[in-house]
Amino acid sequence: MFKSDPIFTLEEKVVRIERTFDAPIQLVWEVWTNPLHIAKWWGPKGFTNPTVEFDFQVGGSYRIVMRSPEGVDYPIIGKFLEITPFQSFVISDLVDEHPDEWVKEVQKMAGITGDREILNSKLRVLFEESDGKTKVILLTEFANNQIRDGFANSGMKEGWSESFEKLEENALPKANQICIERKLNHPQEIVFKAFSNPLTISNWWGPNGFKTTTKTMDFKVGGKWIFTMDGPDGTIWPNTIEYKEIKEFDYLEYIHGSGDKNKNDDFLVNINLIALEKNQTLVKLQMTFSDTNVRNAKLKIGAIEGGKQTLSRLGQYLEK
Known part of the structure; x- marks a missing residue:
């Protein structure tokens, strides 16, 4: 050690x-x-x-x-x-x-x-x-x-x-993890609904400059959200999320990857929504990868900044 x-x-x-x-x-x-x-x-x-x-x-x-x-x-x-x-x-x-x-x-x-x-x-x-x-x-x-x-x-x-x-x-997170936290000035229930609504999640999901397009979203344990993210350079990134656990208003757990089984690029995401006073919610997002090298590769392409921008966009969307 x-x-x-x-x-x-x-x-x-x-x-x-x-x-x-x-x-x-x-x-x-x-x-x-x-x-x-x-x-x-x-x-x-x-x-x-x-x-x-x-x-x-x-x-x-x-x-x-x-x-x-x-x-x-x-x-x-x-x-x-x-x-x-x-x-x-x-x-x-x-x-x-x-x-x-x-x-x-x-x-x-x-x-x-x-x-x-x-x-x-x-x-x-x-x-x-x-x-x-x-x-x-x-x-x-x-x-x-x-x-x-x-x-x-x-x-x-x-x-x-x-x-x-x-x-x-x-x-500091574990060697194969990335943790991102942000406090939002909105009630826990409102924040949870933003994660679960297929009609509006595309309005804020993704880093700055990205456009998210939902194909299908079945928000339930075992259900999937299939979507694409269009990068600022025109690259289209396929994404699939499979929900593993949902506790209404409090917790989400899902597997996130490209949807291509040959790429073996899935990683685990845990999101805790913690209700605070004055209608505030603490969002704690944890990503767990297969090993340290994969985690570090994600860091080099801006995983923390991308996650922070996504949560910032969520806050801006809720303000509207």
Whole structure:
């Protein structure tokens, strides 16, 4: 089993932490940039994240509220300063809302006094893929080496190490799976009906630029949905879905492939629709492939982005 320990080093005004994950860069990038995934792993063990707001665009803001096992909240806020997809992003890391006790403790370790703003920092997150594994490099830049050392001595290494363990255990999918999640501002029943209605599913199914044409759809266990997807380049892709399990409003399970038995390209799809408060629904879509190589090939042709675009189109369709 692959195992990677974090590497912790000090540079001029910078704490550098590295960790390699046994997953392609598309998956690691997703769990770092999707707030639904971030909530599963951010913070040391025992901490939860009741609030994760993540406007992932340059100039956008974020706010993550880490809650300790004792119930103390440690809000982290800032803005996205730079984003280079699948390579890096840079955020400001502000401690404006952290508890006074924490601020005093870190100041004491750093041997400084004054306003808490001096503890603010900038975090650069780099992603490097090699042989199907992804190295994540964190470069946290402080105002000076004194503050850098105060943070380094306050459990920074231990906290990030435990976060990385949670990321690997709770957020990254299995080696032959792809997981996509999105929160929709619509009731569970309405979302379920969008998946089950043969007259309207073609209005939103598929990535941006694709057109879906339904031939037949028999929405029941053992039934099939046979359709084509016309790509932006004019390529026509035959598709067949065979429903294996249906729990009204809650769950779908089906086999998805081209319909050509000679291609042996079927994969399993599980969709959980979880009702949230305020008429919201969490869509959790999981695709399971025959092996890791097939999964990785799907990643390279944009499976995650395609799935996210499809769910985005679903949300736009429901808004209408």
